[in-house]
Amino acid sequence: MDAESNSSGDSLATAAATSHNGEAPLLVLDAISQEFPNQGGAPTTVLKDISFSSTRPETICILGPSGCGKSTILRMVSGMYDRHVAMPTAGTVKIRGQLVTEPHDQVLTVFQKPTLKGWLSVRDNVLLPFKSVLWSRGVSPEEQAARVDKMLHAVGLSQAAGLRPRQLSGGMQQRVSLAARLVVRPSILCLDEPFSALDPQTREEMQELCLKLWAESPCLALFVTHDVSEALRIADRILVLSTRPASIVVDMTVPSPKPRSPEWLRSEECSELERDIIARIRQAVTHPAGAVGTLRVDV
Numbered sequence: 001m002d003a004e005s006n007s008s009g010d011s012l013a014t015a016a017a018t019s020h021n022g023e024a025p026l027l028v029l030d031a032i033s034q035e036f037p038n039q040g041g042a043p044t045t046v047l048k049d050i051s052f053s054s055t056r057p058e059t060i061c062i063l064g065p066s067g068c069g070k071s072t073i074l075r076m077v078s079g080m081y082d083r084h085v086a087m088p089t090a091g092t093v094k095i096r097g098q099l100v101t102e103p104h105d106q107v108l109t110v111f112q113k114p115t116l117k118g119w120l121s122v123r124d125n126v127l128l129p130f131k132s133v134l135w136s137r138g139v140s141p142e143e144q145a146a147r148v149d150k151m152l153h154a155v156g157l158s159q160a161a162g163l164r165p166r167q168l169s170g171g172m173q174q175r176v177s178l179a180a181r182l183v184v185r186p187s188i189l190c191l192d193e194p195f196s197a198l199d200p201q202t203r204e205e206m207q208e209l210c211l212k213l214w215a216e217s218p219c220l221a222l223f224v225t226h227d228v229s230e231a232l233r234i235a236d237r238i239l240v241l242s243t244r245p246a247s248i249v250v251d252m253t254v255p256s257p258k259p260r261s262p263e264w265l266r267s268e269e270c271s272e273l274e275r276d277i278i279a280r281i282r283q284a285v286t287h288p289a290g291a292v293g294t295l296r297v298d299v
């Protein structure tokens with residue numbers, strides 16, 4: 001379960017990059033480090049030697065203390081760099097063998113705050129990505145319309161297609177955000193604490209929705225969350241980052257097939273995993289000496 005046990009030698013990510021039937025893996029982060037400039041002082045090292053890879057559509061939940069660099073990792077994967085900072089400082093991110101150097105059209109992100117256009121209807125918000133040549137190439141207007149209708153149905157919003165975002169609840173708005181990403185069928189979907197502003201019941205409904213959507217149209221989901229129960233419900237794999245400078249302290253596969261039954265989620269095996277992950281996050285905050293980060297764990 002420890003990251004240490006599978007990151008020995010040159011690099012796990014590099015090894016995976018050459019061992020998958022000659023086909024480039026979907027995503028490889030290889031020895032990533034990130035420093036940010038500090039006004040007047042030495043640069044802050046946020047990420048240090050982060051390596052992981054994924055060869056198939058799966059859900060990877062990323063947990064770690066606030067400020068340790070989780071969102072920074074997602075920005076590197078999507079190519080949404082801060083213009084004034086070189087990203088990454090060291091190491092490489094590759095998608096299907098191609099170096100990521102700019103916003104990638106196969107990677108889309110859902111944020112905590114839904115990013116919807118208030119003046120457009122729900123339907124037009126979901127159709128919006130097709131206004132860009134990036135995603136409309138090779139998709140006829142008929143096919144676009146059919147995909148939008150299918151997505152609206154999949155997220156349970158067919159009846160709300162004509163409404164404006166302000167007429168929707170927070171959970172419904174986040175459904176629209178999800179639909180507006182999945183409609184272009186990205187290979188990688190980054191989700192940055194997408195449900196943390198929602199009430200517990202809506203959050204659970206959204207988790208169920210994600211399980212359904214990803215079963216119907218698989219993609220690699222990189223899902224940042226503070227909620228360990230959420231991770232145990234939806235993840236195939238869980239990564240835990242230490243505090244800054246962050247490294248991967250846990251890289252584990254959740255040993256229960258999905259969808260996970262309520263019995264498993266209440267089982268001793270699941271509780272033990274939950275306790276273990278929380279302990280590792282706490283440990284990651286208090287060590288090493290001098291490290292920075294605050295703990296927020298929801299269970």
Ligand SMILES: Nc1ncnc2c1ncn2[C@@H]1O[C@H](COP(=O)(O)OP(=O)(O)O)[C@@H](O)[C@H]1O
Binds near residue numbers: 064066072
């Ligand atoms: N463009 C930037 N310039 C300077 N510091 C940054 C920049 N982007 C992020 N940081 C810093 O890097 C650290 C990690 O940020 P972030 O990835 O947002 O953390 P997390 O998502 O884990 O809470 C924070 O201390 C943040 O202030």
Ligand SMILES: [Mg+2]
Binds near residue numbers: 070071072192
């Ligand atoms: Mg963040």
